[in-house]
Amino acid sequence: MSSSTVYEATASAPVNIAVIKYWGKRDTKLILPINSSLSVTLDQDHLRSTTTSRADPSFEHDQLWLNGKEDEIKAGGRLATCISEMKRLRKELVEDKDPNAPKLSSYKVHIASYNNFPTAAGLASSASGFAALVASLAHLYQLTVSPSVLSLIARQGSGSACRSLFGGFVAWQMGSDPAGTDSLAVEVAPREHWPDMHALICVVSDDKKGTSSTSGMQRTVETSALLQHRIKHVVPERMQLISKAILEKDFDTFARITMADSNQFHAVALDTEPPIFYMNDVSRAIIALIVEFNRLSIANGQGHKAAYTYDAGPNAVIYALEKDIKQIVQLIVSYFPQRPSEFKDVLGLFGTASSDINTLAKVPEGFNEAVAKRFEVGSVKGLIHTRVGDGPRKLSDSESLLAANGLPKTLA
Numbered sequence: 463m464s465s466s467t468v469y470e471a472t473a474s475a476p477v478n479i480a481v482i483k484y485w486g487k488r489d490t491k492l493i494l495p496i497n498s499s500l501s502v503t504l505d506q507d508h509l510r511s512t513t514t515s516r517a518d519p520s521f522e523h524d525q526l527w528l529n530g531k532e533d534e535i536k537a538g539g540r541l542a543t544c545i546s547e548m549k550r551l552r553k554e555l556v557e558d559k560d561p562n563a564p565k566l567s568s569y570k571v572h573i574a575s576y577n578n579f580p581t582a583a584g585l586a587s588s589a590s591g592f593a594a595l596v597a598s599l600a601h602l603y604q605l606t607v608s609p610s611v612l613s614l615i616a617r618q619g620s621g622s623a624c625r626s627l628f629g630g631f632v633a634w635q636m637g638s639d640p641a642g643t644d645s646l647a648v649e650v651a652p653r654e655h656w657p658d659m660h661a662l663i664c665v666v667s668d669d670k671k672g673t674s675s676t677s678g679m680q681r682t683v684e685t686s687a688l689l690q691h692r693i694k695h696v697v698p699e700r701m702q703l704i705s706k707a708i709l710e711k712d713f714d715t716f717a718r719i720t721m722a723d724s725n726q727f728h729a730v731a732l733d734t735e736p737p738i739f740y741m742n743d744v745s746r747a748i749i750a751l752i753v754e755f756n757r758l759s760i761a762n763g764q765g766h767k768a769a770y771t772y773d774a775g776p777n778a779v780i781y782a783l784e785k786d787i788k789q790i791v792q793l794i795v796s797y798f799p800q801r802p803s804e805f806k807d808v809l810g811l812f813g814t815a816s817s818d819i820n821t822l823a824k825v826p827e828g829f830n831e832a833v834a835k836r837f838e839v840g841s842v843k844g845l846i847h848t849r850v851g852d853g854p855r856k857l858s859d860s861e862s863l864l865a866a867n868g869l870p871k872t873l874a
């Protein structure tokens with residue numbers, strides 16, 4: 463190849479939201495968890511990180527820009543670890559075997575990434591972000607390795623990121639090797655297995671910056687006795703039961719376990735010294751609505767029709783089957799009126815009538831309206847309707863985020 467060859471690749475990666483939560487590390491440097499976890503990958507047509515990586519002998523440092531702003535790559539930090547691990551794979555798997563392969567592992571990289579949703583707003587941007595980083599470097603370095611191998615590296619960026627290397631329903635097996643070689647993500651089922659699994663994300667206003675997942679989970683490991691019970695006696699059985707429920711498309715069991723595990727995660731947060739609160743009054747009101755909604759559907763012989771889950775923040779993610787999502791949106795907006803412009807009917811749920819979602823507010827027949835008070839406009843500041851999605855995608859050169867001079871296009 464000529465000296466003007468551009469070595470570059472662009473990839474996008476999805477967000478994932480756990481139904482069996484990862485909370486606690488046995489090794490903080492390698493990011494090895496104290497329990498296995500399981501998640502649903504969300505559709506990157508709606509929420510995604512896109513990353514372009516370029517290797518060039520003229521670059522002086524490894525540099526990364528996130529949403530157009532340079533993010534420092536600290537020596538020994540998570541970004542530096544992921545980049546150096548990917549360079550190591552390039553050298554071992556490609557350059558050491560083929561003397562003609564360009565020595566890309568010795569070049570510095572420029573990386574530009576863009577999240578199409580708010581970064582660090584509790585929407586798992588670190589998960590899609592590190593998965594997109596690893597996926598773009600894997601294409602740049604022409605590595606023919608499985609997503610599970612790449613998940614070993616994404617894990618060292620942010621634990622939950624390892625699950626975003628697959629679409630569909632994904633388990634992160636905790637493993638037992640102290641070096642972490644068996645702590646990786648595996649596919650439980652692809653999205654095509656259960657495509658009518660949908661999700662409604664309720665973005666809850668949150669002015670205060672809470673406790674980060676990284677520091678919060680370490681405090682829980684150090685101080686919570688309840689966490690020891692959870693990891694020994696609760697999670698292993700739940701992993702089995704929810705995997706089976708997914709394989710059998712048994713939504714009722716899936717929903718029961720999902721909600722129980724979210725509740726227990728927030729219980730171990732409360733059992734931490736000093737206690738950690740991630741949910742607020744809005745979060746708890748959404749729980750009350752879903753519990754009452756399920757009480758009705760169980761009474762009608764249909765079992766659970768909705769499952770809430772909360773990560774390290776007040777936002778709710780409600781999993782439900784496609785056929786039930788419309789009713790759930792109508793219920794949520796009757797307690798949490800929306801600014802008309804905020805609701806994006808991305809999946810065309812309401813057809814043309816969706817210009818003001820509030821006109822469609824409705825509670826189901828027999829619903830006990832006293833289970834929660836009605837909130838002000840903006841308490842839930844946005845609803846995102848999405849569904850189970852696929853794993854990282856390779857994008858074309860025309861979607862590159864880097865300009866010819868090696869800087870992000872937004873800056874060039």
Ligand SMILES: Nc1ncnc2c1ncn2[C@@H]1O[C@H](COP(=O)(O)OP(=O)(O)OP(=O)(O)O)[C@@H](O)[C@H]1O
Nearest residue numbers: 511575581582583584585586587588589591675774
């Ligand atoms: N596209 C990206 N590329 C590389 N790193 C990213 C990207 N997006 C986010 N990150 C990293 O993740 C950090 C945000 O992660 P953080 O855990 O604080 O928030 P979150 O992932 O949105 O929320 P949570 O993990 O609690 O659900 C950013 O500061 C950045 O370091």
Ligand SMILES: C[C@@](O)(CCOP(=O)(O)OP(=O)(O)O)CC(=O)O
Nearest residue numbers: 480483484620621622675676773774
């Ligand atoms: C509550 C969670 O979302 C916690 C995610 O923690 P992170 O993966 O953000 O933590 P680090 O490994 O320290 O980066 C549960 C989950 O996603 O399983």
